[in-house]
Amino acid sequence: MAKEFLIIIFSAILVDNFVLSKFMGICSFLGVSKNIKTAMGMSGAVVCVMLVASAITWPIQHLLLNPLKLGYLQTLVFILVIAALVQMIEMIMKKSMPPLHKALGIYLPLITTNCAVLGVTILNINSNYSFAESMVNALGAGIGFTLSLFLFSGVRSRIDKADVPESLKGLPITLISASLVAVSFLGFKGLVENLFGG
C-alpha cells in the first residue's frame, strides 16, 4: 500500500511532472515565474485548490455521476465545481485566515482556468484511483507544480541579467529555457521502476 502511494507521488512529482511533461498549467507557469515570491504564492494556492478539488470531485464522480449513469457530464460538472470551489475558498480564507488570504488571495481567481487543476481531477478518475490514491496524486501534482515553478523562477532571474539576442527577448527565451529545464526532468525517466522495481 505504502509502496503504491510512493510510486504515485514520485511519478507525479518527477517523472510525469505536470508542467514540464504534461504541459498543464503552462500559462501560470510562464506568467508568475518572474520572481520566487509570486511563484511560491501561486504554487501554494494551486496545491490548496488541487487537494480540495480532488477531495470533492472524486465522491461526485463515484457516488453521484456513476450510479446515475451521468458519467458524460464529468467535464461540465467538474469545471463548475472547481469554479465554485475557488470562489468559496477565497471567501473562507478572507474571513478566517486573513494573512493567508493576503499571501495567496490574488492568485485564487486565476486558478479556475488553470488546466492543472481540472487535469488532476480528471486524471484521478481516468486512472481508476481510489480516494486515498487520488489525494496522494493531487498532492504529488501540486508539489511537482511547485518544484518546477521554484526551479524555473531561479532560471528566469538569471535570464534577466543575461544578454539575450533582440528577437529572442521575452517569451521565446523563456520557452527555450523551459525546454532546457524539461530536459533535466527527462533524467528522472525510469526512476520509479528502478526505485520500486515496479
Added chain:
Amino acid sequence: MSENKMKDAAYRSPDERQAEKNSKYTPKSIFLNGVLYENPALRLVLGTCPLLAVTISAKSSLYMGLAVLFVLTASEAIISLLRNVIPNKVRIPAFITIIATFVTIVQMLISAYFPALNDSLGIYIPLIVVNCILLARAETFASKQKVLPSILDGISMGVGFTLALLMMGSIREILGCGTFFDMQLPLFGDVIEPMMFFMLPPGGFFVFGICICIVQAVMKKQEKHASSKSSTPCGVAGDKSDCLSCGGCSLCKGKEE
C-alpha cells in the same frame, strides 16, 4: 499589486473594450485578425497547454485544432445569441457552462467514432474547457457582437489556431520522427537521423519558442514598414482584456512591468 490591476481589467469593461464595441468589423478584417494579426497561438499566446501537448504529430495536431475550431465557433454563436439574456454578473460561469457543453459533445463524438483518436488526445479533450482562447473570445468578442460576426470570428480564430498547431506538429513530427502524417519522408531515416528530442516534451517548448521568435521578428519588421499606418490591431500582445482567463499569461505581465 499588478495582479490586482489585472483582475480589475478582467472583470470590468475597460476603455479598450468600449472602443472595440464601437469599431466596425468587416468580414475580411475579422478573418485576417484571427488568422494573422491576432493568431491566438502565436501572437496572443493563449491555449499553450494543448499546443505543446498534442503537437507530437501533424495528425493529432490537426484533429485537436478541428475540435477547438468547432467548440469555438459553436460556443461563440450561442454566447452571441444569448448576449442580452445573460446577466453581467454571472457571465463567466455562464460562458464556461456553454463551452463545457460543446466540449462534452466533442468528447462523446470522438469516443464514439474515433476511438484511436481518443487514446492519443486523451485528457487534452476535456481540457479544451479551460483553454484560454475560448473564454477570451467569448468575453472580448462574442458577448458584444452580433451572431454572424461572432461565428466568423470563431471560425477564423479556430483556423488560426489549427494552422499554428499544424505547423508545430509538422515541424516536430518531421524532425523527430522523419514522417509527415504517418508517411515516411524520403531523406529522413537514412541520411538525416530523426531527432527524438523533438518528440519529447522539451522539444515542444523549444519549437514553440523558436516559432514565436520568428513571428515576433517578422511582425517587428512589418510594423517598421507600416509605421505610417499607426493603428495597431487591438488585442495584440498588450491588450489586457484578452488575459482574463489565462491566469496571467506572460504577455500581459511583461507589458505591465
